[in-house]
Amino acid sequence: MTTPLRADAARNRERLLAIARAAMTEGDLALQLNDIARRAKVGVGTVYRHFPTRRALVEALADGAFATLVDEARAASRHDDVWTGVEILLRALLLRQVADPAFAEVISTGPDQDATATTTEHREQWSAAARVVLERARQAGVLRPGLTDDDLHHLVCGTAFALRIGDEPTLRIDRYLRVLLDGIHAAERNGVNSGTAGLQARRARS
Amino acid sequence: MTTPLRADAARNRERLLAIARAAMTEGDLALQLNDIARRAKVGVGTVYRHFPTRRALVEALADGAFATLVDEARAASRHDDVWTGVEILLRALLLRQVADPAFAEVISTGPDQDATATTTEHREQWSAAARVVLERARQAGVLRPGLTDDDLHHLVCGTAFALRIGDEPTLRIDRYLRVLLDGIHAAERNGVNSGTAGLQARRARS
DNA sequence: GGCGAAGCGGATTGTCAATCCGGTTAGGTA
């Protein structure tokens, strides 16, 4: 489909990615493309040829993390315990975001027009794998009713955002994740499978 | 302390705020100051005199909502039922953010150097009022142990973020809030006050 | 070692933030 990159081009591409990753990791979320070019000792044109837009660069940075996540999601769907599968799934989605700011940016914004083919594909693979895990959980009645796949996706992204505010995100991961998991677990309330009843009862009170 | 504004200055200030609010409400989160100036038929200089930085303008926009929130927090601390107080408190924090993007931006970023005096004061009043509600809840044992005031603040901001992703935020407010509230409620798990034990047991499993 | 396609660089244009200062106006005083 795409002719393989010429040697020098491939070299430059890697160099740019490496430098962009470094910049982003050390906190420069703005990722000024001119700046990246200068640091990479490369013309601006080269940057824009490889990554026509800032978003394209960020997506390229996120590719690795995204692929890993898809694997983790598939592994989660194979886990014996249904609920544990959900925990693994959501924890993976959260950890990837904490570890990789570029990935966090991509995953917590809607699918973009003119997104990379790779990213689009990853996105589909991810939601397919996640759907399996979550649907299993719904069948087993361990997932709070009324929550869509998208809801869960958003809530995890929200949790990642919560971690980004304030210091020492990594120390708070488990705490926040626990809150989320308990919030979306059905069986935790009123003994067994309370289903919608529990939700309504509580809602009426507030 | 500050000499009262001259008539024309006050007029301009109000006009700028009105236009900025309109711009932000209709989705222009970038808030380009030159653009605001043009729309208000005013020189750029005027904008920068009143609001030395973009952040200052956003804070000014958020002032009203922030004041309201402080009132709501104080009301929550006077509520008979301790847990209901918590629900009211966090729901108010969430609703204000959904309703007012400027406020959302201010509240979900750390206290800024060179922040407005008003904003700083609001921030203090808010955390004082919130502290009362949350401390009461801790005493009563209805709040999950191990969560600081800041944690709760962050989690609500995260929930607001989750709502901003995707369509129809308002329709999802109750659902997401319910998840959060159940996640931070202690008494919901294992009958009564499970305390840290419940947390540890579940953590060990995952 | 020659050739054409692919890649490169950086000058350039356009946009917007932010500053600065000469001109204007409000509103108090006589």
Add this chain to the structure above:
DNA sequence: TACCTAACCGGATTGACAATCCGCTTCGCC
């Protein structure tokens, strides 16, 4: 009313950055 000055206004200007464009260079195949 007429005057005065501190406060305020406007927009030209500077600077930073995004994004494009095109003449030159390099790769790698024949």
